[in-house]
Amino acid sequence: xxxxxxxxxxxxxxxxxxxxxFSREKVRIGLxxxxxxxxxxxKGNTEGFWYEITTEIASMEGWDAEWVYGSWDECxxxxxxxxxxxxPDTGVTPEREKTYLFSNETVYLSWTKxxxxxxxxxxxxxxxxxxxxxxxxxxxxxxxxxxxxKKLSDFNVKADIIEMDNYKDIFKxxxxxxxxxxxxxxxxGYLNQEMFDILPTSIILQPARMQYAFSRNSEKAPGLIKxxxx
Numbered sequence: 333x334x335x336x337x338x339x340x341x342x343x344x345x346x347x348x349x350x351x352x353x354f355s356r357e358k359v360r361i362g363l364x365x366x367x368x369x370x371x372x373x374x375k376g377n378t379e380g381f382w383y384e385i386t387t388e389i390a391s392m393e394g395w396d397a398e399w400v401y402g403s404w405d406e407c408x409x410x411x412x413x414x415x416x417x418x419x420p421d422t423g424v425t426p427e428r429e430k431t432y433l434f435s436n437e438t439v440y441l442s443w444t445k446x447x448x449x450x451x452x453x454x455x456x457x458x459x460x461x462x463x464x465x466x467x468x469x470x471x472x473x474x475x476x477x478x479x480x481x482k483k484l485s486d487f488n489v490k491a492d493i494i495e496m497d498n499y500k501d502i503f504k505x506x507x508x509x510x511x512x513x514x515x516x517x518x519x520x521g522y523l524n525q526e527m528f529d530i531l532p533t534s535i536i537l538q539p540a541r542m543q544y545a546f547s548r549n550s551e552k553a554p555g556l557i558k559x560x561x562x
Contacts, residue, residue, distance in 0.1 A: 356396040359556065361386060362407035362419040363399040365498045368523050369440075370421050372401070382420040385439065393559050403497040405470040414549040417556060423472035423540035433546040433553050437561045440542040444473045444480075445521045446535040448513040449506050454533045457487045466502040466511035469495040473515045476538045480515050483537060503528045 363378060365371050370380040378399055390397040400407070400416050410416045412431060423442065424434050448454045452463075467474040474480050474493060484491055494511055496502050502514040507528045514530075515537070525532060544560050546553040 356394050358398060359395045359418060360398045360400050360416040362411060362416045363401045364404045364407050366421060366517060366520055369519055386420055389560060404468055408470055411545060411547050414547040417547060417550055417552055419545040421542055422545035423476060424543055425472050425476045433548055433557065435544040435557050435560050438541040438543055442542050443518050443539045444515050444537045445518050446513055446515050446533045447506055447521065447530045448533055449509055450529060450531050452512060454513060457483050457489055457535060460491045460513060461489050463512040464492045464494055466494045466496050466505045466514040468499060469497060472538055472540055478538045480537060503530060506530045
């Protein structure tokens with residue numbers, strides 16, 4: 333009888349444990365390379381303060397977090413098609429608000445900075461006339477309301493924009509001379525500019541509120557926004 337009760341007790345504990353495990357909400361989160369904010373290290377581990385914040389929220393809410401890797405543009409497309417639930421480190425713009433939902437709480441304030449090849453002296457937007465400028469594809473750096481395309485148009489400056497998949501390739505392109513200049517997130521620039529033979533300019537663009545973005549096609553989104561804001 334005692335053995336039967338013991339077996340029954342063990343089975344009950346296992347049932348409760350399994351129920352709690354399988355009831356964890358699976359949340360798919362976009363991951364791209366933008367050190368120091370969000371990136372993978374040489375061993376394939378995810379790092380950065382967006383990762384730390386998101387992991388802490390996931391732990392508090394009991395989420396089964398799955399990080400889905402891709403380029404910035406790929407992650408935004410996955411978000412739009414509901415292949416991921418959350419995209420961290422997303423600048424809020426009027427155009428993006430038509431496509432995605434956003435958290436109400438701002439996590440971080442950011443802006444972009446232009447760097448150039450050492451053979452040039454670039455101090456103003458006007459100095460970009462006729463230049464080849466590398467930028468992150470589908471980023472607010474290029475497409476935002478105060479982004480590079482808008483500023484070039486405002487000053488009637490003609491330049492060729494070369495779209496790239498990540499910031500590291502932008503700096504490589506500027507260093508090699510494939511591009512004359514490049515625009516990157518301020519944090520990436522400050523962290524990595526000394527590793528490349530390039531020059532910072534005084535041109536700063538696109539101040540932005542960095543928040544979490546969500547798919548408009550996801551039934552999870554309203555609940556996720558409420559939990560993340562909390």
